[in-house]
Amino acid sequence: AHLNPAVSLSLCFLGRFPWTRLPFFVFSQVFGAFLAAATVALQYYDAIMHYSGGLLTVSGPRATAGIFSTYPAEHLSVWGGVVDQVIGTAALMVCVLALGDSRNVPAPPGLEPVLVGAVVLVIGVSMGSNSGYAINP
Structure with a gap:
């Protein structure tokens, strides 16, 4: 399974996946990740705003950036x-x-x-x- 770009790239290096298809797979994987993040943001928008008091921050006691990144x-x-x-x-x-x-x-x-x-x-x-x-x- 092409879980992420690292898997697709590794399969190309091993000769188990064609290099010509790699850009399309990487684009699709990244696009899918952003689409999933947008879906989560939309679904939990009210809860995130309530938790953060309307102030979206990266750090602090009410930080919300960790929901979408590490x-x-x-x-x-x-x-x-x-x-x-x-x-x-x-x-x-x-x-x-x-x-x-x-x-x-x-x-x-x-x-x-x-x-x-x-x-x-x-x-x-x-x-x-x-x-x-x-x-x-």
Whole structure:
């Protein structure tokens, strides 16, 4: 599954996806992400405005920017953030590619999406303290 641009790019490097289709997939993935964010913003607009008092901020006790993006922890340096994202994305890619490799023992039919979801959950829980669930460099 083409979860994000990192997956699509990796599949191109491995020769399992044509390079000519990569720009269209990346555009569609990014467009879909913005469309999903707009849908969430529309659906929860009243709740967000009520919570924030009408003042949308990035930090502070009523910060709302974290709903739509992730931010590094205060202790995290730029280099630490890069390392964090590379390791998290590499872990995601290794697991996704292993699940999709026909030379491995296959997962039961229909269980692949559940396993990928479990991988994302484990990565987020184990590595999310530095910058949240951002595993898309």
